C-alpha cells in the first residue's frame with residue numbers, strides 16, 4: 001500500500017499557567033492512498049492538536065510528519081494537504097461561490113490561467129456548479145459545508161483533513177456529504193476525518209484511531225473496536241456507538 005502520510009512519535013506539550021500539559025504523548029499512525037482514517041476520542045483527547053500539527057498550524061514538541069516521503073514537520077506550506085474545518089466562518093458572504101473560490105485558488109497558488117477551470121472542477125466535484133454565481137449569504141448550511149470541501153480540494157491535494165464535516169446538518173444532507181467524501185476517497189484522495197457521529201464513522205472509515213488523554217488507545221477497523229468492547233465487557237454489542245460508549249471510561253484523563 002502506498003503510504004501518503006506517516007505520523008511518527010508526535011508529542012505536544014502546552015505551557016498552561018506555568019504548568020506543562022501533555023496534550024499528545026507518542027502518537028504514530030499512517031494513512032494509505034485512498035484511505036479514510038477516522039480520529040475518535042472524547043473532548044480534550046488531542047484530535048484537534050493532531051490535525052493542527054498535520055495541517056501545519058502547530059509545530060510538535062517532538063516527532064515527525066512525513067507527507068509523500070517528505071518531512072514536513074516544520075514547514076507551513078503544504079500544497080498537498082487540503083484542510084476543511086467547516087462552520088459558518090471563512091467565506092465572504094457578499095461574494096459568490098465562484099468569487100470566493102477564485103480568491104482561495106490564488107492563495108493556494110493555482111496559476112492565474114488555470115484558476116477558472118480549477119474552480120469549476122472543485123465546484124462540480126461537490127455538486128455546487130448550479131449555484132456557482134450565487135452569493136454565500138444565500139447558501140444553506142449544507143451548501144456552505146460543501147463549499148468548505150471544495151475549497152480544500154483546490155490544487156488537487158493528496159490528503160484532505162476534514163474536521164466534523166457534517167456537524168449541525170440534517171440527516172439527509174449529511175448523507176449526501178458522506179457520499180461525496182466516499183467518492184473522493186474512491187478517486188485516490190486520502191482523508192483524515194474527525195467526527196463525533198459514530199454512524200458516519202461506521203459508514204466511511206477504513207481505519208479508526210481512538211485517542212484517549214493524548215495517547216493512542218486503539219488502531220484498527222470499526223469491527224475491531226466492537227470486538228474489543230465485547231471482549232472487555234463480555235457483552236454482545238453490534239455497533240460502533242455502543243462499543244465506543246463501553247470503552248469511553250477508559251479514555252478519560254486521570
Ligand SMILES: Nc1ncnc2c1ncn2[C@@H]1O[C@H](COP(=O)(O)OP(=O)(O)OP(=O)(O)O)[C@@H](O)[C@H]1O
Nearest residue numbers: 014015016023041042043044045046047048049050
Ligand atoms: N493552546 C493550548 N494551550 C493549553 N492547552 C491546550 C491548548 N490547546 C489545547 N489544549 C489542551 O490540550 C488537550 C487536547 O486538546 P484538543 O483540542 O486537541 O482535543 P480534542 O480531542 O480536539 O477535543 P474536542 O473534541 O473538544 O475538539 C485539551 O485538554 C486542551 O484543553
